[in-house]
């Protein structure tokens with residue numbers, strides 16, 4: 001099953017490589033990994049999407065917890081949570097496709113954030129599924145560049161992941 | 164007090180109570196060596212190869228319970244230390260390794276003798292640090308010792324760039340009394356509710372067995388284990404790493420379990436309805452085929468590392484905590500409680516176990532006119548009155564030492580179990596002898612293993628550490644040959660050497676005493692003569708039976724009850740018993 005693990009980790013050089021190294025050394029799978037400092041600059045928050053059986057996910061969380069730099073983590077899949085991913089797409093925007101593209105972006109509540117006579121840059125956020133759905137509406141021949149941030153997540157309700 | 168970085172390192176080691184620093188100099192650690200020169204609190208032991216330093220420090224830690232400390236230079240010094248660091252990591256041994264690094268401004272420029280030590284060691288240390296500011300040096304060293312020695316112990320590397328130890332930069336020094344880390348809080352006490360549940364299961368079991376491991380020794384809980392086991396009157400088996408935590412000569416002890424464990428230990432595991440694992444990690448050498456492991460048993464597991472629990476074998480009652488307080492608590496509950504194990508069931512269980520014992524699985528041919536390796540170990544046991552500290556290398560000789568030298572106390576059996584590092588035994592013996600100069604120390608080895616760190620014979624002379632080297636010379640990498648015999652139709656591919664040095668001359672060249680023994684009747688008198696040479700290191704080269712194998716053996720992928728047994732006078736086969 002797919003799991004999203006949110007990790008608070010010491011914001012120190014090398015901390016990221018400990019997590020990445022753990023996954024490669026133990027043969028765990030990483031689907032995506034994002035990381036950035038938190039409001040407390042001594043901490044980073046990492047969001048890791050992985051998949052595996054219950055036993056494997058249990059080992060992954062235990063092994064992550066064992067890393068000295070890891071302060072705290074939760075498996076977001078265990079509770080109701082919200083996920084968002086950011087995507088930037090550069091597409092060819094010709095005379096014939098400009099209008100249609102604009103309509104599609106509106107339907108998906110995206111934004112066009114750069115315009116030239118031949119191209120658009122589209123910004124879109126949402127669940128990974130929504131971004132996939134949008135992608136499938138585009139003609140691959142028109143794609144110039146696609147960049148996705150990988151999903152991040154937060155649990156619903158009052159409870160939060162903090163120290 | 165204002166000190167420079169090199170002085171800070173030495174002063175910190177002193178404050179940690181470090182007796183010995185096992186090391187080897189080089190460019191990146193010259194400032195440190197200069198500081199070593201100017202103090203007498205920490206004794207530096209100059210090895211002949213950095214691998215030797217790590218094994219000696221590791222064994223010092225295994226024998227004393229105190230962390231072993233190593234100092235190596237950058238580049239090749241650091242990489243030479245890696246095998247020893249990984250060895251300590253796999254067996255959870257507390258160690259602090261200080262490695263020199265090139266100066267901060269040139270890190271990353273492929274400078275002379277630069278390697279990314281933090282990167283190279285990351286998968287085989289509990290944690291590692293690169294020190295980037297001399298003001299953080301003392302605290303980093305404190306953290307290193309704290310992490311290495313608490314929770315599940317392990318090696319910690321502190322990589323120190325040369326400019327950090329420069330004599331030109333002095334900073335205020337105060338060694339922290341304590342450190343706390345928000346990201347590191349190992350569990351100590353077990354969960355009360357789980358402990359209660361465990362006791363309920365324990366007293367209601369019909370065919371219970373205690374399976375204890377290295378964690379009992381690491382956690383200094385041998386006394387509690389003995390009390391607990393005697394109260395319950397249950398059979399107990401130890402892993403290779405746990406030997407000595409429970410007295411090897413006690414009738415409740417059914418021997419080691421696993422690949423080369425006793426018939427009775429493995430059969431009892433297989434037939435049991437409850438196993439309590441205490442500081443043991445269900446290693447694959449122990450479990451054999453996982454899907455057939457202890458098919459009838461519920462499992463209780465006490466371990467300080469949550470990641471050890473349910474890693475390979477699903478556990479019914481997990482208890483995360485240190486063995487010592489958890490066992491203390493269990494003993495209290497047993498003392499208070501009215502529930503006692505079912506006497507009748509236990510009697511029947513012991514009857515069954517005694518039948519398995521009657522197979523006499525460790526018996527061997529005592530009439531042979533060749534030297535049997537088992538006989539050498541038995542005689543070693545008698546000559547040392549079971550009181551020596553035994554280090555070993557890796558191979559058949561290691562298994563024979565484990566099987567035929569019963570250890571009655573913890574920290575007497577020093578060997579590399581998890582990584583299985585050939586070359587461990589000799590430097591290990593030196594580390595142990597430095598810690599216990601008045602105890603007999605013997606290194607049981609093979610003609611292949613001993614050649615991997617033979618250069619440390621020179622260290623043994625320099626530091627006057629008289630040890631006895633018991634070389635079971637079968638002219639084969641016996642353990643490899645045994646697998647080739649069983650699984651590759653005796654195609655002995657590169658499992659022997661066409662040239663083996665004259666170990667007697669070699670020992671003499673290094674300034675020690677060498678002896679070669681070829682007849683069984685000479686074994687005992689030679690051992691006596693060797694141990695009588697109190698202040699000499701003696702290398703005894705025993706020409707043993709080349710064809711002897713280690714039995715019992717659970718071959719890879721087989722289950723506990725599926726053992727290959729030795730056929731020898733005095734042994735019974737399974738079928739004969741039934």
Ligand SMILES: Cc1cc2nc3c(=O)[nH]c(=O)nc-3n(C[C@H](O)[C@H](O)[C@H](O)COP(=O)(O)OP(=O)(O)OC[C@H]3O[C@@H](n4cnc5c(N)ncnc54)[C@H](O)[C@@H]3O)c2cc1C
Pocket residue numbers: 253254255314315316375376377378379381382383401402403404405419420421422423424441442443444445446448449465466467468471484485486487557558561562579580581582583584642
């Ligand atoms: C040639 C060869 C053959 C081998 N054959 C066998 C064999 O037949 N049988 C066998 O048993 N082994 C054998 N081994 C060794 C094997 O590879 C493992 O090293 C060994 O089985 C592991 O022992 P252990 O389970 O006691 O764990 P250890 O490696 O000693 O680990 C200790 C466990 O205790 C925990 N712990 C540590 N401190 C504490 C504490 N204070 N409180 C609570 N828990 C703690 C740790 O987290 C860890 O899980 C062999 C090795 C070699 C090289």
Ligand SMILES: Cc1ncc(C[n+]2csc(CCOP(=O)(O)OP(=O)(O)O)c2C)c(N)n1
Pocket residue numbers: 556557558559560561582583584585586608609610611612613635637639640641642643
């Ligand atoms: C450094 C290292 N290389 C290779 C091995 C694989 N190995 C395990 S046992 C063994 C043979 C050991 O031979 P010897 O020391 O003569 O001991 P014996 O088995 O004959 O008693 C080998 C090569 C190892 N454990 N360690």
Ligand SMILES: [Mg+2]
Pocket residue numbers: 558609610611635636637638639640641
């Ligand atoms: Mg050999």
